[in-house]
Amino acid sequence: MSGFNNIVILTGAGISAESGLNTFRASDGLWENHRVEDICTPEALAANRELVLDFYDQRRAALRTVEPNAGHLALARLDREWRGELLIVTQNVDDLHERAGATRLLHMHGELMSALCEECGGRVPFGGAMLDGTVCGQCGAEDRLRPDVVFFGEMPYGMERIEAALAEADLFVSIGTSGAVYPAAGFVQMARHAEIETLELNLERSAGSGWFDETRLGKASQLVPLWVERMLDI
Numbered sequence: 472m473s474g475f476n477n478i479v480i481l482t483g484a485g486i487s488a489e490s491g492l493n494t495f496r497a498s499d500g501l502w503e504n505h506r507v508e509d510i511c512t513p514e515a516l517a518a519n520r521e522l523v524l525d526f527y528d529q530r531r532a533a534l535r536t537v538e539p540n541a542g543h544l545a546l547a548r549l550d551r552e553w554r555g556e557l558l559i560v561t562q563n564v565d566d567l568h569e570r571a572g573a574t575r576l577l578h579m580h581g582e583l584m585s586a587l588c589e590e591c592g593g594r595v596p597f598g599g600a601m602l603d604g605t606v607c608g609q610c611g612a613e614d615r616l617r618p619d620v621v622f623f624g625e626m627p628y629g630m631e632r633i634e635a636a637l638a639e640a641d642l643f644v645s646i647g648t649s650g651a652v653y654p655a656a657g658f659v660q661m662a663r664h665a666e667i668e669t670l671e672l673n674l675e676r677s678a679g680s681g682w683f684d685e686t687r688l689g690k691a692s693q694l695v696p697l698w699v700e701r702m703l704d705i
């Protein structure tokens with residue numbers, strides 16, 4: 472596809488849906504039968520630490536039972552073969568983009584396979600169950616690790632890098648996200664201000680669908696490989 476050099480891609484829970492990981496707003500506003508405010512806020516962690524740790528322990532365990540799908544694999548191919556600048560910004564906390572092979576990747580909402588130490592602020596790789604007890608690999612503090620997931624009200628990771636990438640981009644593509652969670656939901660407006668092309672690939676129109684130059688509706692496992700093939704001219 473001619474004319475583009477620098478691409479910023481935003482992905483959401485929809486790209487992992489066909490791997491078997493549930494999205495959360497699409498059906499009933501719940502994430503695995505929990506209200507967002509009960510498992511995704513600093514207040515929930517303070518009030519009910521066991522429930523929150525158990526929830527993310529279960530999500531981490533579930534990750535081992537799923538695989539990247541054709542959407543993740545196509546983006547990883549684009550990452551490998553695209554000669555221009557490219558940044559995949561994901562809101563997902565799963566590790567399916569990197570398991571597919573993507574490297575130019577930023578987890579703006581954190582990662583299930585990482586822990587955040589409340590004592591020293593360190594971020595450490597973590598694959599186990601926090602409910603079983605933890606020791607921080609950096610400072611040695613006991614039972615001070617929490618999921619390295621950005622809760623509502625907390626600052627997403629990498630905002631400066633994302634804004635810089637958007638300022639340099641000439642194409643913004645949003646895949647499988649409902650457009651309900653800010654600041655990610657506002658990236659399309661930033662892209663429009665920068666007068667770059669915007670494309671949405673989603674199962675249904677997102678909240679900010681009207682901001683996109685073009686929306687293609689369908690499953691990520693079908694739409695994303697088709698789009699990548701056109702971008703790579705194959």
Ligand code: NAD
Nearest residue numbers: 483484485488494495496563564565647648649674690691
């Ligand atoms: P969301 O659940 O709010 O919306 C999912 C979107 O994906 C919907 O618009 C839906 O129409 C679309 N979708 C569903 N199946 C699809 C498919 N097969 N192909 C293409 N699109 C499909 O998700 P969000 O906008 O990413 O916001 C949710 C927040 O919840 C994020 O911040 C994320 O951290 C968290 N979350 C993460 C995961 C994960 O890591 N896999 C899963 C659930 C929630």
